[in-house]
Amino acid sequence: MRAKIIGTGSYLPERVMTNQDWEKIVETSDEWITSRTGIKERHFAAEGQATSDLIVEASKAAIAEAGIDKDELDLIIVATISGDNAYPSTGNWVQSKLGIKPIPAFDLSAGCSGFLYGLIVADSFIKAGVAKKVLVAGAEVMSRVINWEDRNTCVLFGDGAGAAVLEATEEDTGILSHFWEADGNLGELLIQPAGGSAMPASEETVANKKHTVHMRGNEVFKHAVRMMQESAMKAMERAGLTSDDIDLFIPHQANIRIIESTIKRANIPQEKTFINIDKIANVSAGTIPIALDQARKQGRIKPGDNVLLAAFGAGFTWAGMAIRF
Ligand code: UT7
Numbered sequence: 001m002r003a004k005i006i007g008t009g010s011y012l013p014e015r016v017m018t019n020q021d022w023e024k025i026v027e028t029s030d031e032w033i034t035s036r037t038g039i040k041e042r043h044f045a046a047e048g049q050a051t052s053d054l055i056v057e058a059s060k061a062a063i064a065e066a067g068i069d070k071d072e073l074d075l076i077i078v079a080t081i082s083g084d085n086a087y088p089s090t091g092n093w094v095q096s097k098l099g100i101k102p103i104p105a106f107d108l109s110a111g112c113s114g115f116l117y118g119l120i121v122a123d124s125f126i127k128a129g130v131a132k133k134v135l136v137a138g139a140e141v142m143s144r145v146i147n148w149e150d151r152n153t154c155v156l157f158g159d160g161a162g163a164a165v166l167e168a169t170e171e172d173t174g175i176l177s178h179f180w181e182a183d184g185n186l187g188e189l190l191i192q193p194a195g196g197s198a199m200p201a202s203e204e205t206v207a208n209k210k211h212t213v214h215m216r217g218n219e220v221f222k223h224a225v226r227m228m229q230e231s232a233m234k235a236m237e238r239a240g241l242t243s244d245d246i247d248l249f250i251p252h253q254a255n256i257r258i259i260e261s262t263i264k265r266a267n268i269p270q271e272k273t274f275i276n277i278d279k280i281a282n283v284s285a286g287t288i289p290i291a292l293d294q295a296r297k298q299g300r301i302k303p304g305d306n307v308l309l310a311a312f313g314a315g316f317t318w319a320g321m322a323i324r325f
Contacts, residue, residue: 003119003126003134003166004174005323006068009061010162010293011054012043012280017143019155026151033155038256042158042281044143050084052093054161055137058289059098066165068133070098073165075131076105077121079114079138079285081314082145083107086195094137104131111190112252112313114138114285115162116180116321122166123175137163138285145192147212156254157213158281162289173324176306177238179231180319186223190215190314224254227318228262232310235320236266243267245306246322250291252311253277262310274300284313301325 018041019030033039045054055078063070076091083090091105110117115138122134139161146154193199194210205211228251236242249268251259256277263273274295283290288311295301305325312318 001127001168001170002174002176003123004169004171005164005325006167007062007064007066007165008163008289008293008296009058009065010160010290011057011061012160012290013045013049013054015044015046016041017044022155025148026154028151028155037156038277039156039281040278043160045141045159049141051080051082051139051141051161052084052090052097054141054159055090055094055139055163056097058139058161058163059094059135059137062135062163062165068165070100073100073133073135074103075122075125075134076103077118077134077136078107079110079118079136080107080140081109081111081114081192081284082140082142110182110285110313110317111315112254112282112284112287113180113311113315113317113319114313115288116178116309116311116319117317119164119166119175119321120178120180120319123178126166126168132167134166135163136166137161138287138289140284140286142284145212147209149209150212152217153213153215156282158283160280160283160286160290162286162293164289164292176322176324177235178319178321179234179238182315182317184315186316189219190316221255221258223316224258224312225261227312227316228252228258228310229265231312231318231320232262232266232268232308235308235310235322239322241306241322246272246308247305248272248274248295248300249308250274250288250295252313253280253287253291254282254312
């Protein structure tokens with residue numbers, strides 16, 4: 001028995017923030033951002049729009065496509081690093097805002113690998129008989145946790161949400177394999193230092209922008225290239241597939257140079273790689289589910305296709321997965 005995706009949805013807030021818009025706020029240029037990252041624009045949430053609001057829109061679409069009643073869901077997993085509150089979980093708000101009866105709901109913090117971690121947990125729970133129909137969402141409102149004065153990081157991120165509904169299948173489809181790892185020794189390289197028990201909020205932490213993304217970009221880049229490739233290769237190997245068997249590769253979209261290097265090392269052609277970083281930037285845990293939904297809606301995933309997913313993010317965490325649709 002496997003878990004398979006029976007519906008996906010995504011939501012991008014209306015407001016589009018271009019590189020030219022950032023030129024007016026920090027010392028940067030469209031040329032620098034485009035050539036160093038591949039990003040041209042990103043979506044930013046409207047005032048008052050929280051992460052759960054974005055997830056609700058994506059989830060409604062995923063539930064509709066799955067053709068199920070929302071009350072058939074028996075588990076909600078939300079992957080995010082920019083949830084509505086420290087607690088309750090954003091999963092709880094999603095359950096409430098969707099008007100679903102009380103069911104288990106929780107958040108999962110695994111940076112940009114969060115959605116893949118969520119799929120792995122859902123797959124395991126379905127196989128164990130703990131849940132039958134699971135909603136997994138990945139979403140961020142990064143615009144609220146970036147330092148708007150730090151050009152090294154502020155231009156890299158976007159807001160958005162993606163969601164998938166999973167259920168058990170006896171068919172030869174669904175999640176074929178996964179690979180996931182984490183190494184906390186590298187945690188300091190990409191961190192939001194303040195707001196937790198290690199560094200509680202104070203006037204000083206706010207003044208020093210400690211509640212925002214802190215990243216040593218160069219260091220992260222090197223690890224990302226290596227771990228994205230390893231994740232992709234291990235997921236293919238565990239599914240008994242080679243790069244020739246992959247119909248579409250959906251990598252995490254942090255930097256076009258990381259993607260290019262990954263596909264070169266993993267021997268996957270660019271035509272078989274889904275790229276939307278130019279339009280949505282890095283949406284952390286939201287990136288993969290948004291890309292997966294867009295790829296399906298654009299007809300790039302057909303029944304029987306083997307799709308490979310790979311992500312790398314804060315933690316560090318990294319993960320790969322092969323899915324047959
Ligand atoms: O989501 C998962 C985790 N995140 C990632 O995987 C991101 C990984 N890292 C990266 O994508 C890249 O390292 C960055 C895009 C963040 C930076 O690119 P880079 O080629 O590694 O640039 P750099 O950090 O080495 O900086 C080169 C120069 C510096 O100037 P100096 O010190 O050489 O004079 C920066 O100050 O570029 C400067 N710079 C900028 N210039 C214009 C940094 N950000 C900007 C900017 N506009 N926005």
